[in-house]
Amino acid sequence: MEKILIVDDDKDIQIALSEIIKTEGYEAIVAGDGRKALKEIRTHAPDLVLLDLKLPGMDGMEVLEEIKKIDSDIVVIMLTGYGGIKSAVQAMRLGAFDYLTKPFAYKEIVLTIKKAVQVRYFNKATKSSSNSDKGIDITKITGESSQIKEVLSKVEMVAPTNMTVIIQGES
Numbered sequence: 001m002e003k004i005l006i007v008d009d010d011k012d013i014q015i016a017l018s019e020i021i022k023t024e025g026y027e028a029i030v031a032g033d034g035r036k037a038l039k040e041i042r043t044h045a046p047d048l049v050l051l052d053l054k055l056p057g058m059d060g061m062e063v064l065e066e067i068k069k070i071d072s073d074i075v076v077i078m079l080t081g082y083g084g085i086k087s088a089v090q091a092m093r094l095g096a097f098d099y100l101t102k103p104f105a106y107k108e109i110v111l112t113i114k115k116a117v118q119v120r121y122f123n124k125a126t127k128s129s130s131n132s133d134k135g136i137d138i139t140k141i142t143g144e145s146s147q148i149k150e151v152l153s154k155v156e157m158v159a160p161t162n163m164t165v166i167i168q169g170e171s
């Protein structure tokens with residue numbers, strides 16, 4: 001079960017997000033400020049963090065920077081009631097996965113969480129496969145169908161980049 005840390009000083013938001021997270025089958029951990037959040041990250045190693053921009057003590061951007069120092073693979077979704085392009089761009093540059101403004105719709109937050117969890121899972125799988133001695137030689141993948149040829153051409157196109165890609169389709 002994936003662990004999701006909610007970092008928000010508003011108790012009502014904590015409760016609402018906790019309920020959403022539990023309903024969707026995830027474990028919810030709550031912190032009311034940045035220092036507690038960093039402690040929870042070190043203690044519980046969550047898969048995902050829902051991080052408010054405005055917090056007492058450390059603001060969300062500072063917390064985001066510290067989270068990425070602790071574990072660069074933790075997926076962070078920024079939440080704010082004070083949305084602005086400048087802060088959204090800054091959050092993305094610091095490594096945030098997404099940036100949502102309050103109030104957000106139930107479906108919006110659930111969809112964003114599900115995407116973020118998939119990215120976390122994919123990144124872990126990619127990292128573990130790249131750390132293993134068994135590499136996949138793309139030249140050994142064969143197939144005559146137009147679909148496999150299309151997939152292989154796309155793989156060759158993105159292979160030299162540092163871009164994360166998910167290929168989905170029928171098996």
